[in-house]
Amino acid sequence: MTKQHKFFAVVSPGLEHIASRELESLSAHNINIEYGGISFTGTIPLLYRVNLRVRTITRVLMRLRTFRSMTLEGLKYDLEKIAWHVFFNENTKLEVEVHTHHSRLHHNDEIAAFSKKVILDCLPKIGSQAPLHTQTLHIRIDNNRGILSLDTSGERLDRRGYRLASGKAPLRETLAAAMVQWSDWKPEQSLLVPMCGSGTIAIEAALVGLNKAPNLRHNFSFLHFASFKKKAFNIAYDKCLAMEKNIPLHILATDNHDSALAACTKNIKRAGVEHHINVRKQDIHQLKKPITKHGGVLLLNPPYGLRIGDEKKVLSLWVDIGKILRQYFIGDHTWKTVIICPDAKHEKALHVPVKKRLKLKHGGLQTMLLEV
Numbered sequence: 001m002t003k004q005h006k007f008f009a010v011v012s013p014g015l016e017h018i019a020s021r022e023l024e025s026l027s028a029h030n031i032n033i034e035y036g037g038i039s040f041t042g043t044i045p046l047l048y049r050v051n052l053r054v055r056t057i058t059r060v061l062m063r064l065r066t067f068r069s070m071t072l073e074g075l076k077y078d079l080e081k082i083a084w085h086v087f088f089n090e091n092t093k094l095e096v097e098v099h100t101h102h103s104r105l106h107h108n109d110e111i112a113a114f115s116k117k118v119i120l121d122c123l124p125k126i127g128s129q130a131p132l133h134t135q136t137l138h139i140r141i142d143n144n145r146g147i148l149s150l151d152t153s154g155e156r157l158d159r160r161g162y163r164l165a166s167g168k169a170p171l172r173e174t175l176a177a178a179m180v181q182w183s184d185w186k187p188e189q190s191l192l193v194p195m196c197g198s199g200t201i202a203i204e205a206a207l208v209g210l211n212k213a214p215n216l217r218h219n220f221s222f223l224h225f226a227s228f229k230k231k232a233f234n235i236a237y238d239k240c241l242a243m244e245k246n247i248p249l250h251i252l253a254t255d256n257h258d259s260a261l262a263a264c265t266k267n268i269k270r271a272g273v274e275h276h277i278n279v280r281k282q283d284i285h286q287l288k289k290p291i292t293k294h295g296g297v298l299l300l301n302p303p304y305g306l307r308i309g310d311e312k313k314v315l316s317l318w319v320d321i322g323k324i325l326r327q328y329f330i331g332d333h334t335w336k337t338v339i340i341c342p343d344a345k346h347e348k349a350l351h352v353p354v355k356k357r358l359k360l361k362h363g364g365l366q367t368m369l370l371e372v
């Protein structure tokens, strides 16, 4: 159980530093930011803990083996070295995902089919019964250097399961959690989320404030590894429950659209944080700074004017938001504002001094977090 394994956390570009701090706080070792994610080492109980508790990581891969081969025969040698019975059983549906770059081996479909056959030859019982769960092997070959990794998370970890109802342009849960962490909001402070949409930011903040692990209900693929350690998992799971705090939070989520508020209310309930978030109908133009003891944080994800035609209207809303920020929030050191801003045009419309920025990608598009 104390054997150290190599892992790789996949994150959306831009979230690497926030995610690596999460891994540090969970006592991962040898944390190293690499292209597309973070490598780290640790035990199997650490793997369970990380999957249950990380907020900003998309998935966790277990690195099985590195190789240097330019032929399928060479790849076969490396595939045969892995003890597949540790992971797969008769109910496993095996999938192989291949990415190649600048390499002699570059026919991805051929590599995937070949690898699957080699693994099945090693362990013929794989999938011999009705397939009940999928396991995904990732083969990445870059400049003829390969790496074989097994996915441990299953469905992406940002799919927390609470957001069945969604408004317009919902934010990925991992990005919403990153926004909360980047803002350094403290649970005793007020948190305002005007333009809350389906409630993602407010829900992620409540989960942070209550120290609730975000992925307790996730169907991780490691649960179906042949070597799954139920006792170790139960210990990690129970520890998550024991760490939860039942403290009062001061989170207010508002929006001016009834359908967004309806989705938000349902999602908050599904996430089990309905006693910790107030939801109210309010137009951003009515936003005022509440009087608070410990100051507060304002988190904003306004609509973007990406479609031509909408742009003028949306940019004038950003101009108004800038005015509201200058009137009530900017210059008050007890309040901090973080806003998701897609580009320089929207930033210009806002017309407020930027203290800090973080470049990110969301749904393949470049965007930024601005602290103003």
Ligand SMILES: C[S@@+](CC[C@H](N)C(=O)[O-])C[C@H]1O[C@@H](n2cnc3c(N)ncnc32)[C@H](O)[C@@H]1O
Pocket (backbone or CB within 6 Å): 167, 168, 169, 170, 171, 172, 194, 195, 196, 197, 198, 199, 200, 201, 254, 255, 256, 257, 260, 282, 283, 284, 285, 301, 302, 303, 304
């Ligand atoms: C980009 S969406 C927010 C998405 C949200 N973060 C989520 O995860 O669902 C922008 C939200 O701003 C709201 N909105 C647009 N104009 C508004 C206004 N004048 N006052 C208040 N809310 C407004 C829309 O109804 C929409 O829900």
